[in-house]
Amino acid sequence: MGESGDSGLLECLAAIVGTRHVLFNPVEISPYLTDYRGRYTGNALAVAKPGNTEEVAALVKYCAGRGIPMVPQGGNTSLCGGATPLPDGKSIVISLSRLNRVRALDKENATICVEAGCILDNVNERAQTDAGLIFPLYLASGGSCDIGGVLSTNAGGMNVMRYGNMRDLTLGLETVLPDGRIWNGLRGLRKDNTGYDLKQLFIGAEGTLGIITAAVLKLFPSSRSEATAWANVPSPAAAIALLARFRDRCGDRVHLFELVGRPLLELVLRHIPASRAPLNKLSEWSVLVDLRDVADDVPLADLLEQTLNTAIEAGEANDAAIAASRAQAKDFHALRESANEAQKIEGFSIKHDISVPVSRIPEFISRANAALHAWQPAVRIVAFGHVGDGNIHYNLFPPNGMDETAFAACAEEARRIVHDIVFELEGSISAEHGLGQLKREAIRRYKNAVELDLMRTIKHALDPQGLMNPGKVL
Ligand SMILES: Cc1cc2nc3c(=O)[nH]c(=O)nc-3n(C[C@H](O)[C@H](O)[C@H](O)COP(=O)(O)OP(=O)(O)OC[C@H]3O[C@@H](n4cnc5c(N)ncnc54)[C@H](O)[C@@H]3O)c2cc1C
Structure with missing residues (x-):
């Protein structure tokens, strides 16, 4: 909405949250209208920034009374367009940033x-x-x-x-x-x-x-003892066996266990300044593992080394590097944590955030890889994730030389292939990012009718006018 917009509405919002906390100028509101990945751009009547719970309640009451849709927004880092208003420009974005006590x-x-x-x-x-x-x-x-x-x-x-x-x-x-x-x-x-x-x-x-x-x-x-390693593993199945070995020997001390496919590591090394591979040889698959303990002076590096040595003997790992300092551990972590940034720099990708039972991860990866290569032989598959939770981020980049727009046009086909396999393996098509706008339609294919009916019943009971974040989830 431009500066000539509905001044009555703006005055009412300002009366609730204060003039300074109502944004309506197109330049001011634009950061609230596009998602982190730049995939969705919407429009809104205004952005209101309440300063406490009572102001949120007054805003919601006002909007509910006039049938104005509301889009709550936090840091706007959603990866599925959840916090982006629809393009119809009928809603108000309610930013919670001032409720920060x-x-x-x-x-x-x-x-x-x-x-x-x-x-x-x-x-x-x-x-x-x-x-x-x-x-x-x-x-x-x-x-x-x-x-x-x-x-x-x-x-x-x-x-x-x-x-x-x-x-x-x-x-x-x-x-x-x-x-x-x-x-x-x-x-x-x-x-x-x-x-x-x-x-x-x-x-x-x-x-x-x-x-x-x-x-x-x-x-x-907080933990007072920590140890971190990066290990090259021969396959996802070996990574799962290694995870089981760590759990068996280290129990709750296993704090983090992440799988990283070579294509992701290559993207990070190419795009993120000062990043370095922990081992000389790049492997098709690696894992990042952290052990932690609340007690002082627990020799976790020794435990990590012993476990990795037995794993190498058993063929579950090929090679490993144990971080020699906190700074080096941070560098290992940064390789994994830069995944989103490196992929964003690389360009458009078709993203999947899936989970399956941990034991079925290897089957998911091999079936999905085979099906996608049959679909598009040179597709670039970037797979990595929280493998200890059965959660893989399984992203597809266009074949080298292929136009991104042409590739994007095939997104639905690719998603169907991946999500159908996830469904057959009794997994979830959204492990942690949510449904937002991105998977709102797809979920209808994979949730059973009773679940969908229960969800709609709850939505209708709480929000009969359908004003809370319309066009998301359901
Ligand atoms: C670099 C990067 C890394 C990420 N890594 C992970 C990860 O490892 N694991 C993971 O789970 N996610 C990850 N995410 C995505 C993740 O969903 C978000 O970072 C985070 O959970 C969203 O918080 P936000 O404050 O940005 O919410 P927003 O993006 O602003 O909103 C997200 C959703 O919540 C709603 N919402 C926001 N605030 C409220 C509120 N107060 N009341 C009701 N509804 C509200 C919005 O309407 C929207 O639907 C990552 C994102 C990025 C960009």
Whole structure:
């Protein structure tokens, strides 16, 4: 909407959140209208930035009364167009960035109560500084995404194997419902069997059932001993066997276990300055593994080395490098964490964020590779991911020399091939990024009719006007 837009609406919004916190000028609102990957661009009447829960509730009540759709937005790092308004320009983007207070930190209860607009990495930093505890959710977007965003997408990331995803890390929620009522469920309880677990409705709902304004999150002791290795492995099946070996020998000390295919490593080495391969020989497959322990002076590097030596003898690994310092461990991690940036620089890709039972990862990769090479022999497959959670990011780049637009035109065909295999392996077509706009249609093919019906029933019960983040998920 331009400056000549609906001044009555703008005045009402300004009366709720203050004039400075209503954006409507096309230049000012443009960062809120396009997604991280530049794949979706929408339009909006305005962007409103409430400063507290009561202002969120007043905004929602106002919009609900006038039938104005609302798009909640956090750090706008969604990889499926979840936070981008539709192009019709009828909605208001509600940015939670000003709700950024830590409301309480209870060291003995190991919980922190934070508002939705707190940046993820800042929450962890605050827990460490004020209580010597950690909030363990760790994503490469952690410096930009916020708590409302990671809750609404049930984000996972690198540490799920050890600590779980946002569903597992959340004890309580405060949410503004689509009619403007505030639900205060900010309890810091680890046991509470008093009926339905309502918070789980809003976690992973991608803003379609209400606006999360605050949460009580679990904290954990920080680790004092750490060791990191990069290992070349002969195949995905060997990686899974290696994971089982690590679990058997190291139990909960296995903090992270990531699979990296050679094409991803090559993209990172090509596009990310100062990145270096940990081993001289590039292998078709590698893994990044971290061991951690809360106790001081646990000789984790020795344990890592012994485990890798036995794995090499068993043919589960070919070669390995153990980080000799924290700086080197950080360099190993950076190779994996630069995946999104390197791929963005490389250009257009057809992305899949899938999960299957861990034991079926090798079968997924070999079947999907074969089917895609039969479909497009020179397609470039970039596969990597949180293999300890059965989650693979399986991305397709156009054959060298092929026009990106022509390749993009085949995206639906490619997705169908990959997702059908995932379905046959009893997996999920969205392991951690959500459905957003990208997979809204596809999900109808893979969720059963009863599940879809239940989802629609819940949506209708909470948001009968369909005003919360329309065009996403369902
Ligand atoms: C470089 C990079 C790395 C990533 N790595 C991972 C990863 O390892 N694991 C992973 O799971 N994801 C990853 N992601 C995607 C991930 O979904 C986000 O980074 C994060 O979860 C989204 O947070 P956000 O604050 O940016 O939310 P946004 O993008 O702003 O919003 C995401 C969704 O939540 C809704 N929403 C936002 N705030 C609220 C709220 N307060 N109430 C209700 N609904 C709300 C939006 O409407 C939208 O549907 C990555 C993204 C990038 C760019």
